[in-house]
Amino acid sequence: MINKALYVTEDVQFVIRDDLHHKSVTPNELLIETRYSGANPADIKHATLLGIRPTVIGYDFAGRVLKAPLASDFKEGDAVAGYTPSSLGRPTKYGSHQSSLAVPCDMVFKIPSNLPEVHAAALTSSVMTAADVVHNLFKFPLPSNPGDSSDPVLIWGASSTVGLSALQLARASSCRNIFVTASPTRHDILRSLGATHAFDYSSATVVAEITAAVKALGKGPITHALDAAGTEGRPSSADLMVQSVSESTVLCSVVLRPGSTFQMPVALAKDVWRIHPPDAQEPLRIPARPADHWNAWTVLHWAITNYGTKFKLPSVSVLDVTAEEALGELFRIQNGKRGFGKVVFQHPLK
Ligand SMILES: NC(=O)c1ccc[n+]([C@@H]2O[C@H](COP(=O)([O-])OP(=O)(O)OC[C@H]3O[C@@H](n4cnc5c(N)ncnc54)[C@H](OP(=O)(O)O)[C@@H]3O)[C@@H](O)[C@H]2O)c1
Incomplete structure (x- = not known):
């Protein structure tokens, strides 16, 4: 079988x-025949912005086990999904946008x-990142042992x-007042998933609308805020979010923001992560947080077990396309131009 792979070179050619x-x-890895690979902004951005190249790109996948260590919980033919490691020097075998890949058990x-x-092919990176925010950085109770909070x-x-x-995850953790921003066409689906107050992020008055609604609710200031868009520009999604909250709000952004205002979650915290942004003189070392990683992993398993009832991705599209497409x-x-919904590629790519 030909292994068709999406590859980035050292000089950033895709x-x-x-x-x-x-x-x-x-000995601790599975060999996988990829059936679907999940697309993430990170697939391109980690090569261009974090220096993770040359490599085969992509992290999320679903496929069949071709080879498994005898001592593992897996065997040939198992239908599995997950994601693969990331760091400077990432071996090509870990890229998910190819017909076969290797992954630690x-x-x-x-x-x-x-x-x-x-x-399953679309889930792991996003849920692990969200779980890192909600249950590690924000320290909200686990879905398996929820609390009860009216803090906005x-x-x-x-x-x-x-x-x-x-x-x-915030709803499952029993947050009762969840404010969100999104395009107005998404507000109904977000309400059905737990949002209680929805605002249009592109409205010229969005900041005033949110602050007025928080005041009207009467449950105190927003205690925790996540920038889940990670857009740049002036203002960025993080800039607008900061204007809508108070000085005491705990802040997270899904992308690296200069200064210490924001904590940044990671999808994979079990190992040290080495990156080299273009403006950094030397490679940076993001320390491992293994306890947090395995906490998030239990949350991923909660989402898997409760998939379709308490947790779901409302839109996942399969593309049966050429590698170029x-x-x-x-x-x-x-660059955020594709819009709503998750994309997975069918393999082998044409
Ligand atoms: N730190 C980590 O480990 C980690 C892991 C995963 C992802 N990320 C980052 O997280 C971000 C989101 O990734 P994703 O895969 O979840 O994205 P995605 O599913 O591709 O997000 C698409 C959605 O972004 C929304 N959006 C676009 N521009 C926006 C803006 N200016 N303000 C608010 N929302 C906007 C749109 O919402 P509407 O449809 O409502 O307009 C669109 O539907 C990216 O920046 C990604 O690089 C970081």
């Missing part, structure tokens, strides 16, 4: 390769019957996949 083969894996789950395979919280850009996930889609996704 190309198609069909000469990479990953027959051998280490502890980054994989078996797909249960309540979770459609294409949704805000999710800016709640119709992004990370935002949708954070919204449902897949690259085009990834560029539209990384």
Whole structure:
């Protein structure tokens, strides 16, 4: 079988390769035949903005186990999904946008019957990131042991996949007042997933509308706010969010923001993450937070077990496209131009 792969070179060219083969894996890894790979803004941005190249791009996947260590919980033929490691020097075998890949056994789950395979391919990076925000950085109770809070919280850009996930985790954690921003056409779906107050982020009066609604609610200031859009520009999604909250609000943004105002979640906190942004003299080292990682992993498993009832991604589209077309889609996704809904690619790419 030809392994068609989306590859980024050291000098940041995105190309198609069909000469990479990953027959051998280490004793703690599975070899996977990819059936679907999930598209994320990170697939392009980690190469262009964080220096993770050369490599095969992509993190999320669903597929069949081709080879498994005897001592693992997996066997040949299992239908599995998960995501793959990231750091400077990332081996090509870990890219998910290719026909076969390798993945450490502890980054994989078996797909249960309540979770459609294409949704499984779309889930892991976004839910792990949202869980890191809601249950590690915000320290909200786990969905398996919820609390009861009337403190207002805000999710800016709640119709992004990370935002949708954070919204449902906040609801499951028993937040009773969840403010969101999104395009007006998304407000009904967001309300059905737990939002109690919805605002249009592109309204010229959005900041005033939110502050007035918080005051009218009478439950005190917004205690926690997540920028789940991660847009740049002036104002950025984070700038508008800060204007809508109070000085005491705990702030997170899904992207690196200069200064110490915002905490940044990560999708994968079990290992040290080494990156090299273009403006940094030296590579940066994001420390591992293994306890937080495994806390988020239990939340991912809660989402998997309760998929379709207490948690879901409302829109997942399968694209059966050429490798060139897949690259085009990834560029539209990384700059936010593709809009609502998650995309997964069917493999092998044409
Ligand atoms: N730190 C990490 O480990 C990590 C992990 C995953 C993702 N991320 C980052 O998180 C962000 C979201 O990723 P994703 O995959 O969840 O995105 P996505 O699903 O592709 O998000 C698409 C949605 O973003 C919303 N949006 C676009 N511009 C917006 C703006 N100016 N304000 C508010 N919302 C806006 C749109 O909502 P409407 O339809 O309502 O207009 C659109 O539907 C990206 O910046 C990504 O790089 C970070």
